[in-house]
Amino acid sequence: MFKNKVWMITLVITLFGSVQASGRESLLKLLANNIKATADDAMCLDCHSGVADNTMNFIHYPAGAGACSYCHTAKPEHFGGDNPQGSVSINRKAENCYTCHERKDENPVLHGALADVDSCVNCHNPHSSNVRPLLRTETVPALCSTCHDISVQGKSQHGPVINGQTCLNCHTPHSGKHQKLLHKPAKDLCLACHNKEIQATLNGARTIPNIQKKLEMAGAHPGAAGSCLDCHKAHKSENNRLLTSPWSVKTYNTYAEQENPYSMCFTCHQTDMLKKTDFVSDTGFRNDTKKLNLHWFHVVDAAGSEDKSRGRSCKICHDPHGAPQAHDVNNTWFMNGNPIKIEYQLIDNGGQCTKSCHATRQYRREN
Ligand code: HEC
Ligand code: HEC
Ligand code: HEC
Ligand code: HEC
Ligand code: HEC
Ligand code: HEC
Ligand code: HEC
Ligand code: HEC
Ligand code: HEC
Ligand code: HEC
Numbered sequence: 018m019f020k021n022k023v024w025m026i027t028l029v030i031t032l033f034g035s036v037q038a039s040g041r042e043s044l045l046k047l048l049a050n051n052i053k054a055t056a057d058d059a060m061c062l063d064c065h066s067g068v069a070d071n072t073m074n075f076i077h078y079p080a081g082a083g084a085c086s087y088c089h090t091a092k093p094e095h096f097g098g099d100n101p102q103g104s105v106s107i108n109r110k111a112e113n114c115y116t117c118h119e120r121k122d123e124n125p126v127l128h129g130a131l132a133d134v135d136s137c138v139n140c141h142n143p144h145s146s147n148v149r150p151l152l153r154t155e156t157v158p159a160l161c162s163t164c165h166d167i168s169v170q171g172k173s174q175h176g177p178v179i180n181g182q183t184c185l186n187c188h189t190p191h192s193g194k195h196q197k198l199l200h201k202p203a204k205d206l207c208l209a210c211h212n213k214e215i216q217a218t219l220n221g222a223r224t225i226p227n228i229q230k231k232l233e234m235a236g237a238h239p240g241a242a243g244s245c246l247d248c249h250k251a252h253k254s255e256n257n258r259l260l261t262s263p264w265s266v267k268t269y270n271t272y273a274e275q276e277n278p279y280s281m282c283f284t285c286h287q288t289d290m291l292k293k294t295d296f297v298s299d300t301g302f303r304n305d306t307k308k309l310n311l312h313w314f315h316v317v318d319a320a321g322s323e324d325k326s327r328g329r330s331c332k333i334c335h336d337p338h339g340a341p342q343a344h345d346v347n348n349t350w351f352m353n354g355n356p357i358k359i360e361y362q363l364i365d366n367g368g369q370c371t372k373s374c375h376a377t378r379q380y381r382r383e384n
Pocket of ligand 7: 204208211224225226240241242243248249260266281332338
């Protein structure tokens with residue numbers, strides 16, 4: 018009889034997963050008929066009324082039904098009222114939870130928190146809680162913080178870590194198919210949100226562009242073809258824009274190799290591309306007729322300006338994710354909010370810029 022009851026409950030709970038909210042209610046009734054308090058159970062609440070505490074928002078179904086014996090066995094001497102040693106058992110084992118619930122440990126990446134046999138009750142209160150689903154803490158981050166030291170405050174912060182369901186936006190708490198318990202492989206996860214424009218508020222109000230779209234552009238940056246985590250952190254960063262290395266978000270900067278405002282780029286590229294001389298093999302952006310390195314000219318020499326703090330940022334011409342034109346060149350730049358068109362064309366051994374910051378200019382390489 019007992020075995021049948023457990024089987025029935027398992028079936029009903031498995032069904033819960035696939036039914037709509039309305040059907041769920043009638044199944045709960047069905048379940049209520051099957052989870053029953055024994056004669057002994059009926060006495061428990063006389064002395065332990067706090068267990069099915071009605072002031073809590075959520076009561077675990079079997080505790081609410083007074084069916085204490087699914088998890089406790091009391092010997093007669095327990096009813097004496099002084100709880101002698103060993104007079105009542107507490108079953109904390111995950112296997113006991115699994116008699117009613119679907120297994121939580123069957124995916125290949127198992128959360129370390131489920132490693133020990135008594136693990137479920139570290140996070141869930143077996144009786145009742147104010148927070149769904151029977152969590153032991155008021156918030157999810159507080160729950161995770163009981164074991165992890167995860168800091169989310171930094172120079173740049175990330176919306177989904179700070180707001181809403183937080184950790185659960187990206188991680189599954191039990192076991193999953195992907196590294197670090199992520200809902201999807203990291204890049205797919207990032208692009209599940211960054212496949213549209215987002216109004217940012219945390220680190221300066223602005224519209225964050227659709228990153229997915231940039232990755233698909235003709236001038237996609239090959240450096241963004243791998244993981245977003247090559248350049249970004251997920252929780253927070255001491256650099257701008259959650260980057261793994263320093264990066265100035267300003268469009269004009271003084272360039273110095275020691276205090277490089279564009280360090281992020283040079284975790285993969287070589288700063289030799291910005292040397293005034295001996296550059297020939299280091300960059301294709303050069304005018305051999307004038308023996309001029311055009312990367313040096315724009316970025317370091319500030320396009321010949323006296324004021325070297327007017328050095329052009331990489332991002333005026335390139336987008337770190339991808340741009341519409343060849344060599345990852347942008348087609349629009351905004352100067353004080355006004356759009357400036359950049360028309361870039363490839364020519365034999367070089368390129369040409371038309372009607373943009375300056376009149377049409379060409380550069381050619383000799384080899
Ligand atoms: C006559 C009163 C009384 C009844 C009835 C009673 N208990 Fe207890 N129970 C106690 C007392 C007293 C303690 C020890 C103090 C405490 O932990 O609250 C206790 C302790 C417990 C504990 C904690 C044991 C531990 O080792 O920490 C559990 C679990 C428990 N009871 C379950 C039950 C269950 C299940 C029932 C019904 C089958 C039940 N009790 C019936 C009085 C009672
Ligand atoms: C789903 C399993 C489950 C059910 C059902 C259940 N308990 Fe418990 N109970 C536990 C576990 C597990 C603990 C130990 C909690 C811990 O380690 O923090 C516990 C702890 C207790 C304690 C010790 C004090 C406390 O609150 O931690 C008492 C008393 C108790 N239960 C009484 C009851 C009574 C009375 C019922 C029925 C109304 C009941 N329990 C139903 C699993 C259950
Ligand atoms: C006797 C069967 C039974 C046992 C044993 C049992 N549960 Fe449950 N549990 C239920 C039922 C029934 C519900 C309510 C179903 C629902 O609303 O999805 C529930 C609900 C829950 C929920 C809330 C789900 C939600 O979506 O809000 C959690 C969490 C949970 N149980 C954890 C546990 C843990 C942890 C254990 C072991 C300590 C355990 N249960 C043991 C029957 C059981
Ligand atoms: C590290 C903390 C943690 C541990 C350990 C843990 N859970 Fe959970 N559990 C959660 C959180 C957080 C949620 C809410 C997930 C969500 O809303 O996406 C949850 C959700 C649930 C739910 C409801 C939704 C669902 O997935 O069915 C059940 C039932 C459940 N847990 C049972 C268990 C059982 C059984 C164990 C032990 C094998 C366990 N949990 C261990 C944190 C934990
Ligand atoms: C009861 C302790 C405990 C709680 C609570 C807990 N964890 Fe863990 N977590 C662990 C342990 C143990 C490991 C494995 C040790 C390690 O890899 O550092 C781990 C590892 C992880 C990992 C790395 C997995 C991997 O594959 O490298 C992630 C991600 C994680 N936890 C997220 C969470 C989130 C999110 C929460 C809150 C919902 C949470 N943890 C709550 C104990 C806990
Ligand atoms: C925007 C998605 C996202 C959110 C939200 C998020 N994480 Fe993570 N988390 C990640 C990614 C991606 C990694 C893997 C980082 C890596 O491998 O470099 C990770 C790694 C982890 C790890 C493994 C250790 C480490 O630092 O690499 C833990 C533990 C963890 N997260 C806990 C949490 C907790 C706790 C929260 C809530 C406060 C949270 N995460 C919120 C995406 C997220
Ligand atoms: C090669 C390094 C690199 C890679 C790889 C990369 N990013 Fe970025 N990302 C950057 C840089 C640099 C910035 C700052 C640009 C700026 O100053 O406007 C940035 C900014 C962002 C921003 C904020 C944009 C804004 O206007 O504020 C988002 C969102 C973003 N990246 C998402 C992603 C996603 C999602 C991926 C993976 C598909 C990814 N990034 C891969 C370097 C990279
Ligand atoms: C659940 C949705 C979601 C996921 C998943 C997500 N993001 Fe975000 N991201 C946002 C939102 C919303 C903002 C804007 C927050 C704000 O400023 O208000 C943001 C902002 C950013 C920013 C700009 C930070 C700044 O300095 O302002 C970067 C960079 C970024 N995300 C990268 C990533 C990367 C990399 C991943 C994958 C690890 C990722 N995002 C996953 C929603 C998401
Ligand atoms: C994770 C490594 C990585 C980082 C960081 C990185 N790149 Fe790249 N980048 C590449 C790779 C790989 C290529 C293709 C091979 C090459 O040209 O070196 C490339 C090529 C380029 C190209 C040439 C594209 C073409 O079609 O000719 C430009 C422009 C570029 N990167 C700009 C940047 C800028 C600007 C930054 C900093 C925001 C940056 N990169 C950071 C890996 C990276
Ligand atoms: C004034 C516009 C402009 C600026 C500013 C600029 N670039 Fe470029 N960059 C180009 C053009 C045009 C090319 C294509 C050269 C060719 O192959 O014809 C290019 C090519 C590249 C390449 C491919 C290899 C090479 O050197 O030819 C990389 C990598 C690169 N840029 C990185 C950067 C980085 C990093 C910055 C900032 C430190 C930067 N660029 C600033 C216009 C610019």
